[in-house]
Amino acid sequence: MRRIFISRGHIIGYAAFALAILVVPLFIDDPYLLNKLARYLIFGILAAALALSWGYTGILNLGQAVSFGLGSYCMAMTLKLHTIPIQTGAAGLPDFMVWNNVKSLPWFWEPFHSTAFAVVAGVAFPVVVALLLGWFVFRARVTGVYVSIITLAMLVVVNLVIVDQQRFTGGFNGLTDLADLKLFGIDFDPYSSATYYLIALSLLATLMIGELVVRSKTGLIMQAIRDDETRVRYFGYDVARYQIFAFCVSAGLSGFAGMLYAMVMAFASPTFLSVQISLSIVIWCAVGGRESLIGSALGAILVTGIQGGLSETPAFLNTWMLIMGALFVAVVLFLPKGLISIVQLGMARLAGKKISALTEDEAPLPRGHKLGIG
Amino acid sequence: MSLLELKGVEVQFSGFRALRGFDLSVAAGELRCLIGPNGAGKTTALDVICGKAQVNGGDIIFAGQNISHFEEHRIARLGIGRKFQVPSVFRELTVKENLHVAFCRRAGVFANLGISAAKANADELEKLAELVGLKESFRREAGILSHGQTQWLEIAMLVAQDAQLLLLDEPTAGMTAAETRKTAELCKQLKGRHTMLVVEHDMGFIKEIGDVISVMHQGRLLAQGTVAEIESDPEVRKAYLGSGGIRGA
Ligand SMILES: Nc1ncnc2c1ncn2[C@@H]1O[C@H](COP(=O)(O)OP(=O)(O)OP(=O)(O)O)[C@@H](O)[C@H]1O
Ligand SMILES: [Mg+2]
Numbered sequence: 001m002r003r004i005f006i007s008r009g010h011i012i013g014y015a016a017f018a019l020a021i022l023v024v025p026l027f028i029d030d031p032y033l034l035n036k037l038a039r040y041l042i043f044g045i046l047a048a049a050l051a052l053s054w055g056y057t058g059i060l061n062l063g064q065a066v067s068f069g070l071g072s073y074c075m076a077m078t079l080k081l082h083t084i085p086i087q088t089g090a091a092g093l094p095d096f097m098v099w100n101n102v103k104s105l106p107w108f109w110e111p112f113h114s115t116a117f118a119v120v121a122g123v124a125f126p127v128v129v130a131l132l133l134g135w136f137v138f139r140a141r142v143t144g145v146y147v148s149i150i151t152l153a154m155l156v157v158v159n160l161v162i163v164d165q166q167r168f169t170g171g172f173n174g175l176t177d178l179a180d181l182k183l184f185g186i187d188f189d190p191y192s193s194a195t196y197y198l199i200a201l202s203l204l205a206t207l208m209i210g211e212l213v214v215r216s217k218t219g220l221i222m223q224a225i226r227d228d229e230t231r232v233r234y235f236g237y238d239v240a241r242y243q244i245f246a247f248c249v250s251a252g253l254s255g256f257a258g259m260l261y262a263m264v265m266a267f268a269s270p271t272f273l274s275v276q277i278s279l280s281i282v283i284w285c286a287v288g289g290r291e292s293l294i295g296s297a298l299g300a301i302l303v304t305g306i307q308g309g310l311s312e313t314p315a316f317l318n319t320w321m322l323i324m325g326a327l328f329v330a331v332v333l334f335l336p337k338g339l340i341s342i343v344q345l346g347m348a349r350l351a352g353k354k355i356s357a358l359t360e361d362e363a364p365l366p367r368g369h370k371l372g373i374g
Numbered sequence: 375m376s377l378l379e380l381k382g383v384e385v386q387f388s389g390f391r392a393l394r395g396f397d398l399s400v401a402a403g404e405l406r407c408l409i410g411p412n413g414a415g416k417t418t419a420l421d422v423i424c425g426k427a428q429v430n431g432g433d434i435i436f437a438g439q440n441i442s443h444f445e446e447h448r449i450a451r452l453g454i455g456r457k458f459q460v461p462s463v464f465r466e467l468t469v470k471e472n473l474h475v476a477f478c479r480r481a482g483v484f485a486n487l488g489i490s491a492a493k494a495n496a497d498e499l500e501k502l503a504e505l506v507g508l509k510e511s512f513r514r515e516a517g518i519l520s521h522g523q524t525q526w527l528e529i530a531m532l533v534a535q536d537a538q539l540l541l542l543d544e545p546t547a548g549m550t551a552a553e554t555r556k557t558a559e560l561c562k563q564l565k566g567r568h569t570m571l572v573v574e575h576d577m578g579f580i581k582e583i584g585d586v587i588s589v590m591h592q593g594r595l596l597a598q599g600t601v602a603e604i605e606s607d608p609e610v611r612k613a614y615l616g617s618g619g620i621r622g623a
Contacts, residue, residue, distance in 0.1 A: 217474065217489035220467075224475045227464040234424060235535055236450035236478040245483045 009347040014207070017294060021200045031191035038199045038264050040304045042257050044297035045206045047284040049253035054282070055290030056214055057246040058226030062278050063133075063151030066158050067126035067251040069273030071258025073162075073169070074125060076268035077109060078118030079178035095177070100167040109168070115183065119259065126255030127248050134244040141240070143229060152275065159273045174269025181263050190264045199260050203297065206253050210293040213249060222246050287331045289338025299338060303327075377402040377437060377569050378423070378539060384431030385415075385422050385593075392418040394593035395432065400539075405561070405570045407580045409604075410590035411614055416573045417459055419590065420541045423571075424456040425449045436539070451481060455537030459544050459573075461524040465517035469508050469527060472516050473499040476531035499534065506530040506560065522553040529560060533568075540564065542572045546579050558582045577601075589613070
């Protein structure tokens with residue numbers, strides 16, 4: 001009984017969320033605001049991706065910005081090659097290469113003339129990087145905080161390499177002055193509602209993929225690994241494979257988010273691969289509820305939304321960081337499962353009333369709440 | 375022919391020899407009890423069989439295969455299940471989910487992607503929960519179970535795993551007399567369907583369920599036989615000296 005109510009509640013929750021983000025453009029005619037909201041939704045994708053690895057599998061990946069950044073550069077490279085005034089050099093070189101005395105387009109830039117290649121690479125490249133790193137880390141049975149340290153170190157290294165290889169990556173400035181993405185005859189202007197819808201649908205697709213994973217037996221085993229990694233082995237599962245899988249799916253989704261981000265920002269820069277972004281994702285998940293995909297996504301939208309609102313309100317110009325910090329601390333202290341646990345509790349309460357009216361079934365208990373309800 | 379055979383197995387923990395040429399042979403379908411004073415190496419013996427402890431010498435043969443250097447999950451997949459001395463279940467998952475994880479028919483990541491966590495095998499799992507008296511707690515988190523219930527859940531998980539050989543480390547530890555009786559019942563039910571190797575201290579329990587008893591002392595096999603034979607064995611009496619005799623161990 002309980003399962004039916006919970007999953008029905010789940011479906012209603014998702015439907016309401018989908019409706020909410022899809023009708024937004026109808027009420028907004030400020031392109032600047034729409035662009036900003038699109039960015040928040042991208043952060044939602046990132047948070048949902050971290051929920052998969054951290055919330056469900058117990059892998060606190062502090063290098064998620066690597067996947068995000070690599071995805072954004074893949075997109076930015078193809079968009080750069082599609083700008084008209086790149087022909088400042090002899091062979092149609094991007095402007096920054098001309099300034100850096102690069103004579104011809106490097107081999108790894110060549111395939112990015114193809115948008116299709118870039119879109120595939122934006123997901124595949126982060127996945128391959130995650131696969132390699134994951135293989136070494138999880139085969140060697142590195143666990144807990146050491147995984148976080150290694151992924152963080154990885155982030156710093158990749159960031160340094162990108163900044164250092166200015167001739168090919170644009171260094172500190174990154175890749176700027178990008179063209180709009182043109183796909184299926186649609187021009188995805190960063191300020192258009194077409195771009196917003198693409199991103200909203202991407203977020204919904206991400207959540208759908210994530211739900212399919214976590215509701216499968218693979219997802220169940222991921223949660224068992226989060227709970228007690230060694231115990232899982234004695235039931236016959238190769239734990240490292242499951243960890244690598246979660247790590248890679250998370251990386252692929254983050255890479256995809258990076259591509260979208262390069263589109264809406266119309267540039268890609270090393271700031272996308274910053275420790276700050278990585279840590280922000282952790283905060284979004286913690287606030288929203290890391291053991292819930294939609295909770296994490298809402299956490300990201302909420303936190304970045306409030307942040308954006310406060311930082312642009314003159315009254316809070318000096319104090320908004322303090323307010324955000326206080327919100328974070330309060331949620332972590334009082335709602336260890338994030339804001340979404342309030343919603344889940346309410347839903348279980350409703351379901352509980354209905355159940356006790358129908359049968360003498362046990363009172364439904366949402367995860368992590370040991371109090372009897374109903 | 376024996377299902378499980380340990381030949382001169384050595385295990386060292388930073389120089390300390392926890393197993394010193396340990397020999398053991400268990401036939402298919404048998405329920406073997408393993409006893410010995412504290413620190414005799416009983417847990418280590420189970421650890422080395424299921425791959426938790428590293429073999430430093432000797433061989434472990436299971437169903438004709440030398441598994442001495444296999445990884446844990448491969449050993450498990452060959453048909454060896456383990457219950458730990460400290461009950462070890464997934465506390466944040468429900469009883470049902472615990473059983474479902476243990477119910478490992480296909481181990482691959484992609485094979486399991488197609489299986490629903492909520493719906494697959496639900497009836498079978500519920501029957502298992504019923505077997506160990508956890509039907510009421512089927513949808514509750516394992517973390518809220520009592521100590522005895524947790525022990526039973528772990529045993530049910532081994533049954534779900536459908537392991538050919540069950541390694542049970544002190545399944546009645548911390549149980550009341552009534553709970554111990556229930557556990558003995560459970561072991562009898564499993565007897566025959568699974569080969570079992572049970573580490574126990576409770577002689578009453580052993581008399582109830584066991585056929586042949588192996589006694590360990592200081593990392594070696596000291597004696598083997600029926601309860602009567604063991605109790606009258608002078609070597610065994612000596613080994614238990616100072617720990618209050620075999621009954622008090
Ligand atoms: N991981 C370890 N590192 C170092 N020494 C260990 C380790 N595990 C066990 N030992 C030692 O090996 C010896 C055998 O331990 P084991 O746990 O196998 O005994 P046991 O027969 O199960 O005892 P008990 O009846 O108390 O459970 C003990 O002296 C113990 O201190
Ligand atoms: Mg022991």
